[in-house]
Amino acid sequence: MHQVLADLHKALEDQADPALKVAAERFFKEPVKFIGLRNPDTHRIGREFYHQVKKLPKSEILGICEELMKAGTMEESLVACHWSNNIRKQFTREDFAWFERWISLYVNNWATCDTLCNHTVAGFIMKYPEYLSELKRFTKSDNRWMRRASAVTLIIPAARGYFLQDIFEIADLLLMDRDDLVQKGYGWMLKAASEPHRKEVFDFVMARKAVMPRTSLRYAIEKMPAEMKKEAMSK
Secondary structure (H helix, E strand, O other), X not given: OOHHHHHHHHHHHHOOOHHHHHHHHHHOOOOOEOOOOOHHHHHHHHHHHHOOOOOOOHHHHHHHHHHHHHHOEHHHHHHHHHHHHHOHHHOOHHHHHHHHHHHHHOOOOHHHHHHHHHHHHHHHHHHOHHHHHHHHHHOOOOOHHXXXXXXXXXXXXXXXXXXXXXXXXXXXXXXXXXXHHHHHHHHHHHHHHHOXXXXXXXXXXXXXXXXXXXXXXXXXXXXXXXXXXXXXXXX
């Protein structure tokens, strides 16, 4: 084990609040392990320890991040998400295998899924957009977090106007998914895409509103004008 892993874990535990740990674990429907820190404190400690690893080879940093993901606590997973995002400029195509493995094996809640995918995985996709086909493959997974990842990876690119047709294709692939967290994920993706492409997203939703889950529909139209929302929500 790399010494930084043990030192980081101790630093996190030293500042843990047992009451916060209990409250945080109750917040999630699924079992999620917390050490007991608020996110700003986790980020601060993560930044302090990043100075010990930032000059290591990329593969070693990703290996440390994998061990943090494997540790299974929210706080250590969030540190891994931030450290991996810090080296996004160094990503090569081969690194996608790391991120797919983390999602499939270690992600077990929406917060970790979204933090990892909104930043690290999105940064990879922006650099290597040919891997959008891999996100489409994720939509067929039995793993709910893989399916959610296929959509939430594109939140920030969508808001910036990128990949509209791929976004629509992923939304269609997830359209009838029964998992509410997947429904919310692709609805959120469409909402982000509606910022630069309001009419296109509205037309997409209107063409599918008879079958689109109401959860997804409500998310998708959240930032639209009142009259458009009313039309989309009408029976």
